[in-house]
Amino acid sequence: RCMSRLLSAVESELQAGREKGDPTERELKVTLEDADLWRKFQHITNEMIVTKNGRRMFPVLKVSVSGLDPSSMYSFLLDFVPADTCRWKFVNGEGNLSACSGCSVGLKPGSGSCLFQIMLNSLHKYEPQLHIVCVGSRHRLVSNVSFKETQFIAVTAYQNEEITALKIKYNPFAKAFLDAKERICCITWLFW
Amino acid sequence: RCMSRLLSAVESELQAGREKGDPTERELKVTLEDADLWRKFQHITNEMIVTKNGRRMFPVLKVSVSGLDPSSMYSFLLDFVPADTCRWKFVNGEGNLSACSGCSVGLKPGSGSCLFQIMLNSLHKYEPQLHIVCVGSRHRLVSNVSFKETQFIAVTAYQNEEITALKIKYNPFAKAFLDAKERICCITWLFW
DNA sequence: ATCTTTCCCACCTAGGTGTGAACC
DNA sequence: ATGGTTCACACCTAGGTGGGAAAG
Numbered sequence: 318r319c320m321s322r323l324l325s326a327v328e329s330e331l332q333a334g335r336e337k338g339d340p341t342e343r344e345l346k347v348t349l350e351d352a353d354l355w356r357k358f359q360h361i362t363n364e365m366i367v368t369k370n371g372r373r374m375f376p377v378l379k380v381s382v383s384g385l386d387p388s389s390m391y392s393f394l395l396d397f398v399p400a401d402t403c404r405w406k407f408v409n410g411e412g413n414l415s416a417c418s419g420c421s422v423g424l425k426p427g428s429g430s431c432l433f434q435i436m437l438n439s440l441h442k443y444e445p446q447l448h449i450v451c452v453g454s455r456h457r458l459v460s461n462v463s464f465k466e467t468q469f470i471a472v473t474a475y476q477n478e479e480i481t482a483l484k485i486k487y488n489p490f491a492k493a494f495l496d497a498k499e500r501i502c503c504i505t506w507l508f509w
Numbered sequence: 510r511c512m513s514r515l516l517s518a519v520e521s522e523l524q525a526g527r528e529k530g531d532p533t534e535r536e537l538k539v540t541l542e543d544a545d546l547w548r549k550f551q552h553i554t555n556e557m558i559v560t561k562n563g564r565r566m567f568p569v570l571k572v573s574v575s576g577l578d579p580s581s582m583y584s585f586l587l588d589f590v591p592a593d594t595c596r597w598k599f600v601n602g603e604g605n606l607s608a609c610s611g612c613s614v615g616l617k618p619g620s621g622s623c624l625f626q627i628m629l630n631s632l633h634k635y636e637p638q639l640h641i642v643c644v645g646s647r648h649r650l651v652s653n654v655s656f657k658e659t660q661f662i663a664v665t666a667y668q669n670e671e672i673t674a675l676k677i678k679y680n681p682f683a684k685a686f687l688d689a690k691e692r693i694c695c696i697t698w699l700f701w
Numbered sequence: 702a703t704c705t706t707t708c709c710c711a712c713c714t715a716g717g718t719g720t721g722a723a724c725c
Numbered sequence: 726a727t728g729g730t731t732c733a734c735a736c737c738t739a740g741g742t743g744g745g746a747a748a749g
Contacts, residue, residue, distance in 0.1 A: 366743085369707080373741065390582065407704080439705080473706050474743090481743070490741040493712035558719085561731080565717065599728080631729080665730050666719095673719075682717040685736035 340386045347447065347462045350379035355466040357483060363469035364480045367437050375488045378445055378467060390452040391459065397435060397443040400468050405440045407476045437471040444468045534576055539639065539654045542571035547658040549675060555661035556672045559629050567680045570637055570659060582644040583651065589627060589635040592660050597632045599668045629663040636660045 349355065354376050355363075366372045378395070385391060437443060446463040450456050475481045485491045485498070541547065546568050547555075558564045570587070577583060629635060638655040642648050667673045677683040677690070 375742090485743075488742070489714060491712095491743060492714070494743060496713085567718090677719075680718070681738060683719060683736095684738070686719055688737085 340389065342384055342386065342451075342459050345384040345449075345460055346382070347449075347460060348381050348383075349464045349466060350381060351376050352464075352466055354487060355464070357487075358480065359466050359468065361477060361479045361483075363467075364472045364475055364477065365469045366475070367439055367471045367473060371433070375484055380447060380462075382449070385449075385459075386451075392450045392452055392456075394448040394450065395435075396446050396448075397437060398446050398463065400442040400444045403442065405442065405470050405476075439471050439473050442468060442470045534578065534643075534651050537576040537641075537652055538574070539641075539652060540573050540575075541656045541658060542573060543568050544656075544658055546679060547656070550672065551658050551660065553669060553671045553675075555659075556664045556667055556669065557661045558667070559631060559663045559665060563625070567676060572639060572654075574641070577641075577651075578643075584642045584644055584648075586640040586642065587627075588638050588640075589629060590638050590655065592634040592636045595634070597634065597662050631663050631665050634660060634662045 358376065365374055444463050444465070445467045446461070448458065449460040451459050470476075475484075485494045550568065557566055636655050636657070637659045638653070640650065641652040643651050662668075667676075677686045
């Protein structure tokens with residue numbers, strides 16, 4: 318079955334805990350950034366384009382972390398957990414995606430932990446998951462969080478035009494298409 | 510006196526020593542990359558533009574390091590050591606720089622260790638210096654190297670047009686001016 | 702036929718060049 | 726007048742968008 322790649326990045330902002338540090342990470346807090354934006358996409362079922370050479374995520378997965386020990390070293394690992402066993406299918410012209418029951422494909426579990434060039438199955442739903450590991454003489458898993466808001470269906474082309482519209486509206490790299498839309502509006506208005 | 514900034518970067522390639530590592534760094538080797546290119550500039554006295562907001566170095570300071578302990582953490586620090594006490598001055602139209610003796614300006618020592626936005630005195634000569642520090646419960650200075658090939662005079666505008674020509678020839682971001690030169694050659698040739 | 706993937710493209714963002722006029 | 730600095734600018738590099746045709 319088709320396997321494509323999705324470029325992903327974890328951008329994190331570290332906020333040192335209290336001055337003396339907290340070697341136990343008891344008050345660890347991981348917060349999703351741009352949560353409002355993520356929820357806009359989540360509301361209409363988010364999609365992410367995957368390509369052979371890798372594609373950036375938009376919105377970008379960003380978290381801020383507080384409560385770590387400032388004198389320790391940490392690794393941040395990201396993987397994508399299958400959110401269901403369905404192969405999603407585009408039905409009716411209105412652009413809604415619905416789960417196609419009874420055709421569960423043999424899904425591989427998240428391919429371990431890797432920051433870039435992660436293989437995903439197109440038309441399957443994933444939930445990004447973040448691992449925080451304290452690096453030392455022996456590694457210690459500190460946290461293991463994921464956010465429902467960041468779920469998405471991997472696709473090779475957008476299925477829901479509302480998703481396309483949101484991506485164009487908020488991703489500066491799609492500015493060209495935003496301008497095009499505005500020009501069309503303008504022309505329509507002049508014609509009117 | 511005028512102080513301007515020079516953006517600098519240390520790009521380094523780490524080559525782990527032998528499999529078992531070398532916690533003593535006894536066989537540490539630091540090699541300057543693009544040494545041939547650096548020597549081309551050195552041969553006619555290199556200049557680097559400094560600006561208020563910072564300017565990249567070209568050539569880029571890159572080193573490859575071998576003989577480190579793969580299980581240790583290292584920091585790479587860069588500073589710029591005054592190479593003499595002269596204020597350099599542009600003399601004769603031929604574009605040569607020569608030292609103006611007897612006007613030594615009070616030079617501050619290298620401003621400690623800082624990777625970006627380093628303040629340099631225009632018209633003074635510097636030699637980049639690299640520090641390698643092993644990060645641990647207490648830091649340990651591992652190495653302290655500099656390369657004569659990378660000496661340069663900080664300037665706010667190029668003084669020697671041969672330097673300008675070399676920068677344009679080898680820096681892809683100055684391609685526009687390379688093309689312009691080629692066009693001029695072409696027009697001259699057509700006219701001829 | 703239909704669904705899905707791949708490729709090339711125009712059009713952006715983002716930012717690194719030296720130039721030359723203006724400024725001090 | 727002279728020497729040095731600053732600024733806006735045209736022109737690049739580098740690479741991220743979705744569209745749409747073509748292919749599978």
